[in-house]
Amino acid sequence: MNNNKQKLVVIGNGMAGISTVEQILKLSTQFEITVFGSEPHPNYNRIMLSYVLEGSKTLDDIVLNDWHWYADHGITLHTGTKVAKIDQMSKEVVTEQGMRVPYDKVIIATGSNSFILPIPGSDKQGVIGFRDIADCNQMLEAAKTYKKAAVIGGGLLGLEAAKGLVQLGMDVTVVHLMEDLMERQLDHQAALMLRHELERQGIKFKMEAQTVELLGDERVSGLRFADDTVLEAEFVVMAVGIKPNVEVAKNSGIEVNRGIVVNDYMQTSMEDVYSVGECNEHRGVCYGLVAPLFEQGMVLAKHICGVDTAPYEGSVVSTKLKISGVDVFSTGEFIDGPEHTVIVSKDDWKRTYKKILLKDGVMVGAVLYGDINDSAELQKLIKQQTVMTDELYDTLMGSGCCGGGAKKTASIEAMPDEEIVCGCNGVTKGSIIEAVTSQGLTTVDEIKACTGATRSCGGCKPVVEQILQYVLGDGFETAAKEGICGCTTLDRDEIVAEIRTKGLQTTKEVMNVLGWNEPEGCSKCRPALNYYLGMVYPDTYEDEKESRFVNERMNANIQKDGTYTVVPRMYGGVTTPEDLKKIADVSLKYDVKVVKVTGGQRLDLIGVKKEDLPKVWEELDMPSGYAYAKSLRTVKTCVGSQFCRFGTQDSMSMGALLERKFERIDYPAKFKMAVNGCPRNCAEACTKDIGIVGNDGGWEIFIGGNGGIKARLADSLCKVKTDEELIEVCGAIIQYYRETGNYLERTSEWVERVGLEHIKAVVVDDLENRRALMERVEFALQQAEEPWSKMLNDDSSRNKMFDTVELKG
C-alpha cells in the first residue's frame, strides 16, 4: 500500500520517542511508522506519575496519546513487545518473540531504568524502583497492606515517591547518602528549607546514611546501614538514580558508553539508526529530565525529514519538584565556587530563598525556593547567557522600583521561535504564537486547550501569559473582558439588569434579545440564565429542565458509571429507627452498592439505576435531600441542650427548623449551614456558608465559611438574642446572596467580593431592608415544591426522563 513510503521504526513508546514522532508528523508524510513499546499502555506522561501517586490525577489523566491517535496517524503500535536487536545486515528490527520488521530508519528511544543498588537483599519482594505505571500501581497496592516504607534516595524522584506514600497513609523515611537533599539541584540552604518543609508534611529523614543490606526473608523487613543501625521497613522504593536503557543498542553492536553515544544530530554509530532521550549520551552527558528530550526530538525530527536544522548542542537543565505546596526550582550551575559572583536573598518569614550565580558578569545558574514565579524568566536569561545589569537586577531581586513590563515583552521578542516554553509538553514559543494568531485565542486557558502548554505542572504560565500579551499588544486588555461564558460579553450584573428592565421571561428570550452568539447558548450560560430568571420571577418563571445540569434534572447525583446516588433529607442530621429501616429495606431491594454517611450527616445510597430512581423515591417516601442541587444541602447540628451537658441552646431543633424553612429554592451555588448548641462548635460552623453558634444569651451568626477546595474560615456577622431574629437574619442573608451572587459563586467568594461590612449594613443593621429581603425569600419559598413527589405525580415526564425504550429487532 505504502510502498513508496520510507519505513521508520521507533523503539520505545515513551515521551521521547512519541514527541519525536509528533514532530515528524508535523513536517512530513513520507514515513510509514511502526512503534514498539514494552509497557502495555499507550504513551503517557511519565513526569506526572507523582501526581497519580499523590492522588490528584488518575492514570487515564496522564495518557498523552490514546489508541485513537496512533490509528488516526496510521501508526502501527506494538505494546507489550520488547525489541531484541537491530539487524544491520538485513535492515530489520527483531523483537524478542522473533518478529522482524524492515526499516529504512530507526529511532531508539528506550529511556532509562531505575538504578537498583547492588547490595544484598535488593531482589527481595517489596523492593521496587519508581519509573513506570507498574511501579506506581505497586506503591498504591502496598499502601493498602503495609505501614512502614523507606525510600532510598533524597533526589527529585525519591522525594516525590515519599510524598506520594505519605499521602497514601504510610509511615515514610527517606534515606539519603548525602548531607543535603537534592544535592544535584539545590545548594545547602535551599536543601535545608526543603527538608524542614517536607518534615512538616510528615516525611521522616535519615541523612548521611549508606544502606548496605536489605533485611528480611522473602519479603523485605528492614534496612541495615554502614554504621550497623537498622531501620524497619516493609516496603522499599529505590530512587537512587536512573541508568540509560542501552540493551537494544548493545545487542546490535552500536557504540555505547554510559548511554548510546550520539552526535549533534542524534545519530548513533550505526547508519540510519538514531537515538533520542534518556537512553542516549550526547557530548558525554546523559540527561534524566524531560526538557532535553524535546529539544533533541526537534533536531532529530528535522534532520530525519531532511529539513535544515541547527545542531543540538546540549541543554541547560532545570528542575522543578512536583510536590503540592513545595516550590523548588533550580537551573544551570547552582553550587557556588570561587569563580562565581553570588546574589542571594533569603527570607525566613516568608520562607523563600533566591540565589543567582554569575560568572564574569554572565548569569549561569539559579536556585529558587518558596516563590518560583521568576523561574521561567531566569531559565531563559540563563540559557541566553545574559549579562547582569542594574536594570535586570532590579526586576529580579526587587528594588521596589517599577517598570518591568516593557522589558518582559522585549525578552519575549528576543526568544527564538523554536525555544520550548512548556517543558512538560514540549510546546515552543512558535507554536503558541501560531495558535494565537491563526485561531484568534485570547486567554491562557484557550492556549492550554489548544496547545497543551501549562497543562501539566503550570510552571510556564507566566511566560505563556507574556507571549499572549506580546502577540495581542493593546488587544490584550480588551480581550481580557469576559462575559459569563463564550456566548456573550455581558457579565452577570448586566444580564440580570437587562432581565429586569426589559422584562425578559425565558432563556431563549434573553439569548435572542441580548445578542448571544450561540442561539441556544451552552452548558455554562443556560443553567445560569435559568437560575437568574427563577430568582427574578419566583412565581411565574417556568423552570427549564433542559437547562439544568443532569444531577438537578434527575434529582440525584450521577456517578461515572451512569448510576445515581440518592440522598433522602434528614433534617438537622436527625433520623428515626423507622426511617433507617426503610432506607435499609430499599437499599437491599434495589441493590444499592454502598450506603455512606456523608460529611453533612446524611446517608448516601450509591449506585441506583436510572430507571429505578422513581421507585426508590416512592418507596423511601421521604423528601429529597438535595445533595445534587445549587440549594440548601444540609444543616449540620451537634447534640445541643437536649442531651449535651455543655449545650446552652437546642441546636438539633433549630437546625431542623432552618433546614425545613429554607430548603428547595435555588441558590447561586450549593449552600451549607451548621447550628451549634454552644461555643465548643462541634458542628463546625466556621466552614459553613452560614454557621450558627449558640451561647447563653442567644446566637452568633457567621458567614462565608468553606471547607472545600478554597478553604475559608467564616466571618462573624452579628449576634442575635432571639430565635425569631436568628431566622430573619438567616433569611435576609440567603435572599441577598440569591439576588447578588454570581451563578456558581460560593458565599466564601461572595463575601470577599461584596464585602462583610456591606452585607452587615444591608442584612443586619437596616431593619427595613432586612424585613423586605425576608419577605422576598418567603415568597420564593411559597412557590417551591418537593421535587421527588412532583416527579412521581407527573407520569408523562417521568417515563420520558427515566425509562428506556426497548426495541424489538
Place this chain on the structure above:
Amino acid sequence: MGAEQETLLYVGTLDLFMKQIGRVVEWNGEQIAIFRDSGDNLYALENKNPHPKGGPLAEGIVSGHYLYDPLYDWKIDLKTGLVQAPDTGQVKVYSVKIEDGNVWIGA
C-alpha cells in the same frame, strides 16, 4: 442511507422524546441515546461517552445540534458524533427517519 445495508427499526412516535432532553433506546443490548433538538429533529448516538472514562451521554445538555456531555462537559456534534476541540474523539451515529410523526432508526 448510502449503499450499505441497514436495518430500519421502528422506535415509536416523535412525542416519546422531550425537547432537548435525551432518552435511551435499547436494542439487542445496545444502548442508543436519542436527542430531540428544540424543534422536531432527532439525532441518535451510541450512548457511550467518548471520554476515556466512558459513561452515558443521554443526560447531557442539548444546544442547537450540539450536546454537552453530562460527566465531563465535552462538546459533541449530534450530527456527526465528532467531539469538538480542544477534546477529540467521535461517537458512533445512527441514521434517523421521521415520517408522519413516526420514528425509525437505522442500525
